[in-house]
Amino acid sequence: MRAFRYSLRTLARNPGFSAVIILLLAFGIGANTLIFTAVDVLLLRDLPVDHPEQLVRMEAIYPSGFRSIIPTFPGTFQKLLADHAQSLQSVFTAIDDEVSAELSGRVESVTMRMVSGNFYHALGVRPYQGRLIAEDDDRPETSYPVVLSYAFWQRTFGGRANVLGETVRLRGISFTIVGVTPRGFHDLSLEEGPDVVVPNAAGKLWYPTGLSQTQIFARMRPGIPIAKASAEIETLYPRLVDAAWSGIQTSKDMTEEAKRYALSEKRNRAVLEPISHGISRLRKQFALAVQVLMGAVGALLLLVCANIAGLMLARGEAAKKEIAVRLSLGATRFAVASRLVMDALLFSVLGAAGAMLFTRWGGPSLLAFLPARRPQTLELLPDWRVLAFAAAACIVTAIAMSIVPALHLFRADLTGLMGRGGARRRRSHLGIALVALQVALSAMLLAGGGAIERTLHQLRSADLGLDRRNLVVMMVNPAMAGVKPAEAKDLTDQIVRRAKTLDGVEGVSVTGFPQMRGIGPKMTVAPTGVPIHDADFLNTTFASVSLRHLENAGMQVVAGRGFQEADLKAPKPLPTIVSRSFARRFFPNVDPIGKTFGSGMNVTAGADNEIVGVVNDIKFRSMREESAPMFFHVTDQFNNFSLYIRTRGAPGPVIASLRAILASVGPGLAPSEAATMEQDIETSLWQERLIAALASVFASASAVLVAIGLYGMLAYSIARRTREIGIRMALGAGPSHLIEMISRDVLLSVAPGLILGLAVYAACARVISPVLYGVHPMDAISIAIAISLIALVSAVAGFIPARRAISIQPSEALRQE
Numbered sequence: 001m002r003a004f005r006y007s008l009r010t011l012a013r014n015p016g017f018s019a020v021i022i023l024l025l026a027f028g029i030g031a032n033t034l035i036f037t038a039v040d041v042l043l044l045r046d047l048p049v050d051h052p053e054q055l056v057r058m059e060a061i062y063p064s065g066f067r068s069i070i071p072t073f074p075g076t077f078q079k080l081l082a083d084h085a086q087s088l089q090s091v092f093t094a095i096d097d098e099v100s101a102e103l104s105g106r107v108e109s110v111t112m113r114m115v116s117g118n119f120y121h122a123l124g125v126r127p128y129q130g131r132l133i134a135e136d137d138d139r140p141e142t143s144y145p146v147v148l149s150y151a152f153w154q155r156t157f158g159g160r161a162n163v164l165g166e167t168v169r170l171r172g173i174s175f176t177i178v179g180v181t182p183r184g185f186h187d188l189s190l191e192e193g194p195d196v197v198v199p200n201a202a203g204k205l206w207y208p209t210g211l212s213q214t215q216i217f218a219r220m221r222p223g224i225p226i227a228k229a230s231a232e233i234e235t236l237y238p239r240l241v242d243a244a245w246s247g248i249q250t251s252k253d254m255t256e257e258a259k260r261y262a263l264s265e266k267r268n269r270a271v272l273e274p275i276s277h278g279i280s281r282l283r284k285q286f287a288l289a290v291q292v293l294m295g296a297v298g299a300l301l302l303l304v305c306a307n308i309a310g311l312m313l314a315r316g317e318a319a320k321k322e323i324a325v326r327l328s329l330g331a332t333r334f335a336v337a338s339r340l341v342m343d344a345l346l347f348s349v350l351g352a353a354g355a356m357l358f359t360r361w362g363g364p365s366l367l368a369f370l371p372a373r374r375p376q377t378l379e380l381l382p383d384w385r386v387l388a389f390a391a392a393a394c395i396v397t398a399i400a401m402s403i404v405p406a407l408h409l410f411r412a413d414l415t416g417l418m419g420r421g422g423a424r425r426r427r428s429h430l431g432i433a434l435v436a437l438q439v440a441l442s443a444m445l446l447a448g449g450g451a452i453e454r455t456l457h458q459l460r461s462a463d464l465g466l467d468r469r470n471l472v473v474m475m476v477n478p479a480m481a482g483v484k485p486a487e488a489k490d491l492t493d494q495i496v497r498r499a500k501t502l503d504g505v506e507g508v509s510v511t512g513f514p515q516m517r518g519i520g521p522k523m524t525v526a527p528t529g530v531p532i533h534d535a536d537f538l539n540t541t542f543a544s545v546s547l548r549h550l551e552n553a554g555m556q557v558v559a560g561r562g563f564q565e566a567d568l569k570a571p572k573p574l575p576t577i578v579s580r581s582f583a584r585r586f587f588p589n590v591d592p593i594g595k596t597f598g599s600g601m602n603v604t605a606g607a608d609n610e611i612v613g614v615v616n617d618i619k620f621r622s623m624r625e626e627s628a629p630m631f632f633h634v635t636d637q638f639n640n641f642s643l644y645i646r647t648r649g650a651p652g653p654v655i656a657s658l659r660a661i662l663a664s665v666g667p668g669l670a671p672s673e674a675a676t677m678e679q680d681i682e683t684s685l686w687q688e689r690l691i692a693a694l695a696s697v698f699a700s701a702s703a704v705l706v707a708i709g710l711y712g713m714l715a716y717s718i719a720r721r722t723r724e725i726g727i728r729m730a731l732g733a734g735p736s737h738l739i740e741m742i743s744r745d746v747l748l749s750v751a752p753g754l755i756l757g758l759a760v761y762a763a764c765a766r767v768i769s770p771v772l773y774g775v776h777p778m779d780a781i782s783i784a785i786a787i788s789l790i791a792l793v794s795a796v797a798g799f800i801p802a803r804r805a806i807s808i809q810p811s812e813a814l815r816q817e
Contacts, residue, residue, distance in 0.1 A: 024308060026358055029301065030359055030362065043277065048184050056219075061270070063267060085232060087221055090219045092116045094113050099196075102172075107663055108670050109477075125182065132181070147197040150183045164177055172668060173205060175198060188279050190279065229272055282370065296448065344399075348398040443754050443758055443787075446786035450783075451777055452768075456689060465617055465618025470676075473642055473644055474643040475642050499661060505654060507646040509551075512642070524538055525599045526597060529605065539629065540582060541620055544633050552646055559592070572607070573610035577611070578611050580614060711798075715801050
């Protein structure tokens with residue numbers, strides 16, 4: 001305790017020095033804690049439910065290896081699975097959808113989840129308010145309950161306590177609010193939980209056949225290994241599929257396509273996948289980036305520690321007389337070194353406290369980079385693992401920043417400390433080594449940051465395959481407002497017709513699915529007469545478009561013709577336009593115009609489509625996509641669709657007018673998403689933007705830290721060598737000689753550090769390579785910029801100590817001695 005009080009007094013005696021160290025530590029530990037919090041939330045943290053390790057999701061694996069998590073099953077499948085699977089304690093389901101909600105006189109698109117009656121009970125979730133969906137709710141009624149998510153309740157109702165019992169209209173149907181889910185529970189999804197939850201029985205209002213794309217979840221019995229449970233499900237699956245479909249094989253509501261689906265489904269395998277950490281569409285991308293980010297923040301913290309070690313070494317030099325007196329009075333070197341460690345630990349604790357504030361402030365900034373076309377539910381809230389990480393970082397930094405000054409103390413000569421001679425004339429080799437380490441770490445961060453920044457530039461400027469300027473994309477789902485498929489065409493025509501009359505609109509077209517979503521419709525095709533095998537599964541992308549869409553989007557027909565009015569009613573083979581890459585893959589070295597191709601699985605391809613034109617390749621799913629084969633059909637029949645609006649000027653007013661049109665033509669119709677193509681591209685590049693932003697911050701900070709460290713080392717060196725400099729000047733040494741001496745010290749620190757840093761960076765190239773695009777890890781431009789910045793920083797850092805050395809008066813220096 002006495003040592004702690006002494007450290008507090010030492011800290012208070014030097015407030016400026018202490019503040020600099022605490023701020024540096026807050027930044028270094030805070031950056032590490034912030035990134036670790038994101039890692040914890042997305043990769044490590046369990047769902048806030050009872051025994052999350054028992055939770056699994058069923059996935060269907062096709063013969064080609066493709067996985068599907070939302071197969072179409074009759075409602076009886078859940079009961080059959082629960083009755084026959086001995087390793088499962090309970091089986092529960094969920095269906096995701098989008099609906100229009102009438103809230104306080106306005107209409108907006110919300111995400112909805114329909115769940116089985118045992119959903120919340122199986123998870124062991126307790127409500128924040130009211131109650132949750134229960135077994136008794138999962139039966140047909142005239143009025144249905146709805147549960148609000150905590151985030152939606154806060155966002156829409158302002159967290160009012162008296163919201164229970166109020167009515168919400170979803171697709172024009174009244175639902176009674178019965179409860180609110182607890183904060184921090186975002187259903188089974190981490191970043192896109194549903195806004196509202198209703199019982200499966202309410203789905204009969206929209207899916208009268210009982211057929212829908214359903215996610216099937218289960219809780220395994222305690223002590224059952226997942227491998228055993230998965231093996232049992234794989235064995236049961238074909239028999240259960242047969243039993244589930246047999247009851248409706250003759251149903252008039254069942255389409256021929258559904259019957260074919262039922263027969264083919266038995267060929268698939270079913271497995272169970274653990275979901276104890278929740279379901280996340282960002283996890284795979286973030287896991288790719290996390291190695292780079294954790295490596296960068298680790299290097300930054302080490303750089304901070306090296307920088308502070310240098311500052312503490314300089315402070316020790318200033319306090320050498322005090323240390324010498326304490327040693328001469330009987331204090332052991334270990335006791336003095338312990339004081340250094342205690343000082344460092346106190347600095348680390350205060351720095352960690354600042355780091356938690358940094359993490360709290362930086363969390364929303366970090367989340368702002370994540371793709372959020374809808375309100376984001378992910379929260380970067382620290383838990384015990386984050387606090388443990390921060391505590392460990394405290395201890396590690398305390399040791400790292402005190403070990404060099406402590407070692408220097410153990411090696412120091414007591415006579416030299418008390419006297420006025422020799423030892424001070426030597427260069428500070430420890431100081432030079434610390435600066436070299438900082439330069440090495442900074443070189444790594446600067447070179448990597450430059451390569452990542454150039455990657456972002458390459459992706460932003462890559463050829464999208466269409467004209468992205470002044471192009472608005474608005475996703476519309478008429479079914480969300482209860483529009484029947486038979487009414488969808490008239491509604492679409494009305495929206496397009498009215499959109500064309502808006503001021504500032506040059507063109508309007510429709511497509512079935514928008515670009516830059518990371519996903520998109522695929523199909524299995526082959527040239528007519530060629531057998532289609534499992535290996536061909538989903539080998540090409542397709543899109544349904546309106547008559548003038550290709551022209552409106554700015555795509556170029558490079559062979560054949562574009563779509564014509566007659567193509568809308570043409571019989572099979574359907575007039576089809578393909579991309580260049582499609583033509584190269586399926587019809588190499590021949591003219592593709594007039595050729596036909598078909599689709600299916602394990603059949604010989606028929607003549608379903610006839611190629612009438614070829615267009616340039618486009619990037620459909622992401623800016624990293626490389627020339628995927630693609631074909632287009634023309635149609636005027638759309639259910640869910642995306643409006644592509646070409647504007648003459650600023651798109652903001654046009655988007656507002658389009659929202660008003662949707663509200664006026666549809667029964668509670670609102671766009672699912674609305675943004676410019678440029679905004680969609682930026683959203684799709686969230687990972688690259690996040691890494692580039694953090695890399696820029698870390699690289700800039702590293703350059704500043706190098707400047708501080710180099711300045712501290714030179715100032716420390718000059719203070720130790722004041723007598724030597726005075727003697728040199730008394731013997732006739734001029735300013736140029738002193739500048740040359742200081743430049744040697746700078747070069748001795750910077751050159752080895754640069755070489756070491758670039759060598760380590762080259763060895764770690766495989767870590768950074770996966771996040772780069774069109775840029776080599778050892779990119780010459782990035783490395784040249786890194787070297788130039790470090791050279792500039794070194795020159796600036798050496799300027800003030802050089803001026804001080806030149807200004808030393810020989811008589812004054814010798815008088816001090």
